[in-house]
Amino acid sequence: MNIARTKIPRDLLILLGIYGGFAILPAFLSGNPAMMGILIMVMIWAVVAGHWDLIMGYAGVFTFGNVAIFVIGAYASGILTINYGISPWLGLLAGGVIAAGVGILISLPCLRLKGAYIALLTFALHMILEPFLKGGVGKAIGTGGALGLLNIPPLSIGGYTFSSLNLVPWFYVTLGISLASLFIIYKIIHSHWGLAFLAVRDSEPLAKSAGIDDYRYKVIVFGVTSFFTGLAGALYAHYIGVLSTRVLGLDLFLLLMVMQVVGGMGRFPGALLGAIIVTFADEGLRAAGVYRLVIFGAMVVAIVVLVPQGIMGAILREKGEGRGPRAPKLKLPPMVRSTRSGKKAGRRENRLEVTYEHS
Amino acid sequence: MNEITEVIISGLSSGSAYAMMAVGMSLVYGVSKVFNFAYGSFYTMGGYLAWIFLGGLLGSSIGYPATFAIVITALFFIGMGTEKFAIRPLRARRDWEMLAVMSTLGLALCLDNLYLALFGPFRKSIPPLFEGSVHIAGTTVAMQNVAIAAIALSVIAGLWFFLNRTKQGLAVQAVAQDMTGAQIVGIDKDKVFAYTFALACVLVGFGGMLLAPKYLVSHLAGWNVLVKAWVITAFGGMGSVTGAVYAAFILGMVEAFVGWQLGLTWTLLVLFAILIGIFIVRPQGLRGTWG
Amino acid sequence: MNILEVKKVTQRFGELRAVDDLSFTVEKGEVFGIAGPNGAGKSTLFNMITGFYRYTGEIIFDNINITKLRPHQICHKGIARTFQIPQLFLTLPVSDNLRVGAHFGAQSGARTHDVAGEEENIKEVIDLLGLSGKEDVLTSHLCLYDKKLTMLAVALATKPKLLLVDEPIGGLSPTETKQFMGLIQKINKESGLTIIIIEHLMKALTALSKRMMIIENGKRIALDTPEKVCCDERVIETYLGRGKHA
Numbered sequence: 077m078n079i080a081r082t083k084i085p086r087d088l089l090i091l092l093g094i095y096g097g098f099a100i101l102p103a104f105l106s107g108n109p110a111m112m113g114i115l116i117m118v119m120i121w122a123v124v125a126g127h128w129d130l131i132m133g134y135a136g137v138f139t140f141g142n143v144a145i146f147v148i149g150a151y152a153s154g155i156l157t158i159n160y161g162i163s164p165w166l167g168l169l170a171g172g173v174i175a176a177g178v179g180i181l182i183s184l185p186c187l188r189l190k191g192a193y194i195a196l197l198t199f200a201l202h203m204i205l206e207p208f209l210k211g212g213v214g215k216a217i218g219t220g221g222a223l224g225l226l227n228i229p230p231l232s233i234g235g236y237t238f239s240s241l242n243l244v245p246w247f248y249v250t251l252g253i254s255l256a257s258l259f260i261i262y263k264i265i266h267s268h269w270g271l272a273f274l275a276v277r278d279s280e281p282l283a284k285s286a287g288i289d290d291y292r293y294k295v296i297v298f299g300v301t302s303f304f305t306g307l308a309g310a311l312y313a314h315y316i317g318v319l320s321t322r323v324l325g326l327d328l329f330l331l332l333m334v335m336q337v338v339g340g341m342g343r344f345p346g347a348l349l350g351a352i353i354v355t356f357a358d359e360g361l362r363a364a365g366v367y368r369l370v371i372f373g374a375m376v377v378a379i380v381v382l383v384p385q386g387i388m389g390a391i392l393r394e395k396g397e398g399r400g401p402r403a404p405k406l407k408l409p410p411m412v413r414s415t416r417s418g419k420k421a422g423r424r425e426n427r428l429e430v431t432y433e434h435s
Numbered sequence: 436m437n438e439i440t441e442v443i444i445s446g447l448s449s450g451s452a453y454a455m456m457a458v459g460m461s462l463v464y465g466v467s468k469v470f471n472f473a474y475g476s477f478y479t480m481g482g483y484l485a486w487i488f489l490g491g492l493l494g495s496s497i498g499y500p501a502t503f504a505i506v507i508t509a510l511f512f513i514g515m516g517t518e519k520f521a522i523r524p525l526r527a528r529r530d531w532e533m534l535a536v537m538s539t540l541g542l543a544l545c546l547d548n549l550y551l552a553l554f555g556p557f558r559k560s561i562p563p564l565f566e567g568s569v570h571i572a573g574t575t576v577a578m579q580n581v582a583i584a585a586i587a588l589s590v591i592a593g594l595w596f597f598l599n600r601t602k603q604g605l606a607v608q609a610v611a612q613d614m615t616g617a618q619i620v621g622i623d624k625d626k627v628f629a630y631t632f633a634l635a636c637v638l639v640g641f642g643g644m645l646l647a648p649k650y651l652v653s654h655l656a657g658w659n660v661l662v663k664a665w666v667i668t669a670f671g672g673m674g675s676v677t678g679a680v681y682a683a684f685i686l687g688m689v690e691a692f693v694g695w696q697l698g699l700t701w702t703l704l705v706l707f708a709i710l711i712g713i714f715i716v717r718p719q720g721l722r723g724t725w726g
Numbered sequence: 727m728n729i730l731e732v733k734k735v736t737q738r739f740g741e742l743r744a745v746d747d748l749s750f751t752v753e754k755g756e757v758f759g760i761a762g763p764n765g766a767g768k769s770t771l772f773n774m775i776t777g778f779y780r781y782t783g784e785i786i787f788d789n790i791n792i793t794k795l796r797p798h799q800i801c802h803k804g805i806a807r808t809f810q811i812p813q814l815f816l817t818l819p820v821s822d823n824l825r826v827g828a829h830f831g832a833q834s835g836a837r838t839h840d841v842a843g844e845e846e847n848i849k850e851v852i853d854l855l856g857l858s859g860k861e862d863v864l865t866s867h868l869c870l871y872d873k874k875l876t877m878l879a880v881a882l883a884t885k886p887k888l889l890l891v892d893e894p895i896g897g898l899s900p901t902e903t904k905q906f907m908g909l910i911q912k913i914n915k916e917s918g919l920t921i922i923i924i925e926h927l928m929k930a931l932t933a934l935s936k937r938m939m940i941i942e943n944g945k946r947i948a949l950d951t952p953e954k955v956c957c958d959e960r961v962i963e964t965y966l967g968r969g970k971h972a
Binding site for chain 2: 132138185188189191192193195196197199200203204207326330333334337341342366367368369370371372373374375376377379380381384
């Protein structure tokens, strides 16, 4: 079955389609600020989930530090704008840069570690952050201790200061930043960086012996994903206006993980789809009151077990082949969609391989 | 002098309970490479079950021995069920390890909030196994602490015996060392995975019950336990049971001393600092091997 | 001319010396065979040469001391390898597997990215190994033989000067074995690529190798032409046996 490559690849199409849809929604939502607010949060979470998926799903680095990085970006921007009066726009940038710095720092001890150990170390970052922010050192740099930051200045353009009374400017700024952040993911996974990430994920020994410097790419992926996660955090801080360590609670952590699974790990733009579905599901389940998260948790288990390839995987018609996330086509010379020759021969793989000694 | 002894004994007591729980995690990881993110929720389950049957729900207690039996049985079957429905179906896939973490994460989310919904946000207390105190090495020690240490150590000893002197235990070790080889000699690896997982759940739930009188039962407590067990297991070497035991005692002592000198908030930080140090020097932990 | 000099290298796992004070040299352009009982340290030796393990001693490749280099750097110096248990990028098609080698191995550090050259390289290797027509097949769908071929292709795409092949024929049928060994021979004869090959199958190894080394317990117990090695008393004692097999 030969399918000629379409002009715009499917994943980019979905991304642009969804954001295109978002772009025209405010026209229909003028009387519904609640919905606008939800969509703004969807777009912010899409960045966090998307970059978390880039490092976990694509690069295969089992990291649990992304919520911490998000919060670091948020606090960084908050502190700099409140205490040092820099412009919130610069704050966004600073949030990203500082978060990237932390991300790179934490990547260093992880270079020689495997799987679960990296998860542990990065989770440690998450667990240490709360006492740090609340404690003496935190207060000294302006985190506001347990109370947090209360008056984070909103964004402003020209003379106009954004406010919570009119969400439209927030909506479009968030849309711009979010789309850019996700588009970067698209570019990366279709580039040679993406090839390196996948190679190291699929087989680190082969990747290394084929010339890939695994340390370098691990640091790169930590740095890039941390920048955008921190940027999203900073945006969140200015949007919400207040910030406390409550964000470090496990609820957010779990929700972001769920977004990746539901959307399809390692299948761009699965995380975006996951962000949309999970955010709305979360809202929808509020009626269940105290059982909301119980149902959510049960749903997560069901989805992971029954549809592990996620929504995006289902769209790509993977049917749970058992092979995990499939790589996207590279932007290099035009390639034809993969044919399925060799499938019959493929059945032989399942037998136990035994070495014969012939005489 | 007295204070130090108290600290040491407290460290030993917690250390032995942590050891028992960390051993479960290390065993499961060593045998099936599964990381159970809901481990803390099973710990809490033991605590709440104990609370229910020791007077919390029904008003009257059915006594410790009966409660032990109920907790062990319940955790065993729930553990088996979890492995069968939330983990085994995933094994066919290449990325099953990550999926198993997600699945157990979802389970943790579900269970923790279920406890919150059923039992409310306030911590529950349960009566201790033994009242009163005893004189050891010139200082007074709560009998409960002694009991915890004694029981935990007996369980660990029992586990050692099981792993090294019984046929089933050797089967477990065989699967941990070489899955294919174990299958070739006829060991049913799926059964081993299931029973080991269930065993770990029993160990951690039992620990939850043992420590409940000391630390109270709360739906949030599980995460601390998960992280501690995780740190201990990584420090000792994932997959090494003896490593986990050594690590648990070392870290139990460190925790006791740091808590005494610097205050409780510093303990986690120090533990992680040590962990980072270990990872730099010896990434596979004290007694671990890669793979 | 010696392309590889291994000088008194030792690798220990705790108390066990997997490779014990081993020395040998490999001449440019030859096929050098390594054999020995299981657990003798052969794969460990490959891991040492390619930088996966740290060791004491020295290894000089093409007059460069590669002892302290990391695997990707050693690849850039010109050593490529295959693995005993097939390693592949299973979520990628065959052509992308090779692309990894072509881009990060052969072209790494190049000032400008030569797309055309890379494609040509990939095509050449695919044609050479007979993988034409399978470029777009996901490697996870391949049969064992093709998987091994692809793994070899990735190594060749890095344009190496020395190729290390680790027990390539495990699991292959006699026909496939013959084919594969034939390929190795062809590669060596046509391009002069130096090849070191670890194998158990003595018949194939002796037919291919110009010289052979037998390792036992991490130590070298013989190094000579195949004929001489197979008659060596110690080799017969410890490895070959006296039956009709050798």
